[in-house]
């Protein structure tokens with residue numbers, strides 16, 4: 532790499548914590564920090580997304596990993612996170628640089644204002660040459676409000692800082708075309724369309740919380756944000772440089788395109804789906820051909836208990852997703868608007884600044900394959 536790049540590196544718990552004794556694996560940390568120091572010396576900005584808080588905190592809670600419940604894990608994260616960051620700090624200082632802790636929750640990734648605040652903090656740390664280390668704030672995140680796995684969290688960070696490279700270090704060499712334990716399984720060196728591998732990865736289990744399926748989904752998110760993902764084994768010697776210089780086998784998920792804007796990336800690739808709207812053929816042609824916003828009379832049914840300002844997915848009558856956008860009205864308000872059986876209420880709502888449900892400025896037509904993450908399990912409500 533010659534020109535300065537932005538690089539996000541994701542490290543899984545099994546690389547950082549000794550599986551039996553649940554203590555930091557300093558030898559791995561040294562190899563990692565030595566590679567990062569070399570990248571920083573070449574002028575690249577590096578962010579680390581690191582797991583390990585829960586694993587390193589379990590001794591203090593007195594529970595082995597298999598017997599720990601959610602509360603134990605949240606308490607373990609509170610014990611393990613300072614241990615993890617302290618270990619990183621000491622090793623990083625030996626290699627001549629400083630680190631900072633950035634703890635986030637799902638809302639920090641999904642809500643625009645908090646997303647931008649987090650981004651600005653990371654950029655400010657880059658300006659001061661301090662390397663941010665991001666993890667989920669497991670102690671405060673409840674199950675339904677969790678990002679859940681650090682593969683997706685790291686992909687969000689890559690999207691947020693418009694990274695050029697996203698490196699996922701794990702316990703295998705990369706993606707295989709079938710279960711790696713089967714005879715004849717081949718490493719896939721290059722992936723263009725992640726969606727073609729989802730079925731294979733679904734059945735493949737691998738150490739770590741995410742597995743290969745979430746790594747593929749994370750790579751898809753990065754691809755859509757113009758970032759290339761490398762998935763490879765985290766060894767002690769040259770864990771990162773060995774992959775970047777092609778010394779070791781790995782899988783590369785190639786960036787698909789340069790996104791039009793950072794806002795478009797944030798809007799289209801998200802962790803959770805707030806809700807969906809099923810729209811008429813006339814609605815599809817209005818937003819597609821005429822470039823206008825979506826109005827209530829174009830909506831035939833909706834899904835999810837979403838609120839004003841949430842991102843909704845727009846589907847045509849055949850179930851094909853055509854666009855994503857920020858809604859100006861909640862699900863309940865859309866039911867009133869679309870049924871149009873109380874003019875007085877509708878007029879009052881219109882006074883809030885028009886009756887467009889999704890304005891054209893807040894709407895992105897989908898050209899690429901964007902995977903959907905967590906869909907709400909509410910029932911579909913028909914308007915008519």
Ligand code: GLU
Pocket residue numbers: 543544581582583584585586608666667669679680681682740741
């Ligand atoms: N945030 C968790 C931890 O620090 C890890 C989640 C994951 O590995 O995906 O232990």
